[in-house]
Amino acid sequence: MTEFKEQGGPSTMDPPAYRRWIASQVLTQWVSHAGTHRRRVQYENKRVRRNLPHRVEYFHFVEDPYSALTAQVLSTFAARYDIKLISYLVSEPPGDNAPEFERLMKLARYDAYMIADEYGLFFRERKEALDQDLVGIVNAILAAQDSRNFVDCVAEISLAMWTDDKAKLIAFSENLGSASHEETRQKISLGDTRRAELKHYSGAMFYYAGEWYWGVDRLYHLEKRLSSLGADKKPDTGLIAPRPEIVTGPLKDSETLTLEIFLTLRSPYSAIVFDRAVSLAKATGVKLSVRVVLPMVMRGVPTTTIKGQYIFWDTGREARVAGVPFGKIYDPVGEPVRHCCSLIPWAETQGKHIDLIQAFYQCAFVKGINTNNNRGMRKVIEIAGLSWQQAKQRIGDPEGAKMLEKNRLVLLNAGIWGTPSFRLLNSCGAQILALWGQDRLWRVADEIQQQLAKSDP
Secondary structure, three states: OOOOOOOOOHHHOOHHHHHHHHHHHHHHHHHOHHHHHHHHHHHHHHHHHOOOOEEEEEEEOOOOHHHHHHHHHHHHHHHHEOEEEEEEEOOOOOHHHOOOHHHHHHHHHHHHHHHHHHHOOOOOOOOOOOOHHHHHHHHHHHHOOOHHHHHHHHHHHHHHHHOOOHHHHHHHHHHHOOOOHHHHHHHHHHHHHHHHHOOOOOOOEEEEOOEEEEHHHHHHHHHHHHHHOOOEOOOOOOOOOOOOOOOOOOOOOOOOOEEEEEEOOOOHHHHHHHHHHHHHHHHHOOEEEEEEOOOHHHHOOOOOHHHHHHHHHHHHHHHHHHOOOOOOOOOOOOHHHHHHHHHHHHHHHOOOHHHHHHHHHHHHHOOOOOOOOHHHHHHHHHHOOOOHHHHHHHOOOHHHHHHHHHHHHHHHHOOOOOOOEEEEEOOOOOEEEEEEOHHHHHHHHHHHHHHHHHHOO
16 A cells, blocks of 8 residues: 655645645635635726726527526526626637537536526427537527627527527528628637637626626526625516525435435535535435546546636635535645545445545645645544544555446446536436536435425325
């Protein structure tokens, strides 16, 4: 087995360790509530001094299912808040921001269908990709619109495309106008350029005063921010897209259903949802299966700095709303993750694998403890209620690598490759649903109740 090296403070670190420390300090400041509040005050003071409107920019990717959902609330959002809404057309995420693009779109179609009802929206269940001829027609129509007309018509046009209604799209083209191929290309290029300037990569995104908000899932953050600035015209009315609640009752199971949660020990999203997933399983009586895999970056899946920064910052925002401790970070990527993973099978034999994962998250994402040395890992082990003397002899246990590979294959067979992800299985082990993202736990909880209602005599 392998033990960690002892390390001193930042001044004695070798360059890789020093970069880890610097990055962790930057991330901690970046995700903090104080830092976010300070930046918001600065943006608002600048807006007031210049007597500018609340300018919200929206980036629409025609082929994106989440853009299709967002299009359905765009007009209501623009009317509800005292804002100047600027709309852009964009293309697919560039480069390594979406390295598994076709698989991502397939998963997104399924996911959009699974959540649409909760938001009072429509998205038809659809396995096949869009007809590219229809995509071209829609891009040309939307490219011909100014921002106001875009907001007014994008929902209907998007719906016609997603339901393969070519006749209706041709009618829209004749009534609203259609840009030439070159004009459309230029309009999309303009949107891509602006998105890159503002340091993002995805579609269905809102940008307001230094912050990004993803589709209907994060719109509630933007609504609350605008409301706090007095821009809500109907402050006594509920939010357009409120955050779904995780409902754990009234029906209870007796372990006929299994909730699988796929985690990586470096994922901040996994860190903030793990305890809630454990609590959901306990509250509903379903069996819990925890499957840890290596982080995508450690599995050879490329990513970008911009994406990483957004994920950590968004996690901080989501954690605060959920009341989950998060924010003092010491990035555990690399050896800390591998070493902790190697201990999970051993911890499971003592009924302590969940405690070990919780302790690791607590040290890496709440306490800011460096787990890349014996001192840090010892704290993880002792918080988990395990023996450090036994654990340090088991670091590097090959059973951990076997577990990681087994779980990776199960995750891929479910049609997902990112974490955190959830699968709900029936009593025969057949998959009922599989969803990706910490913000899908509410949908899992809802499905548990639906399944229990079906079996309730």
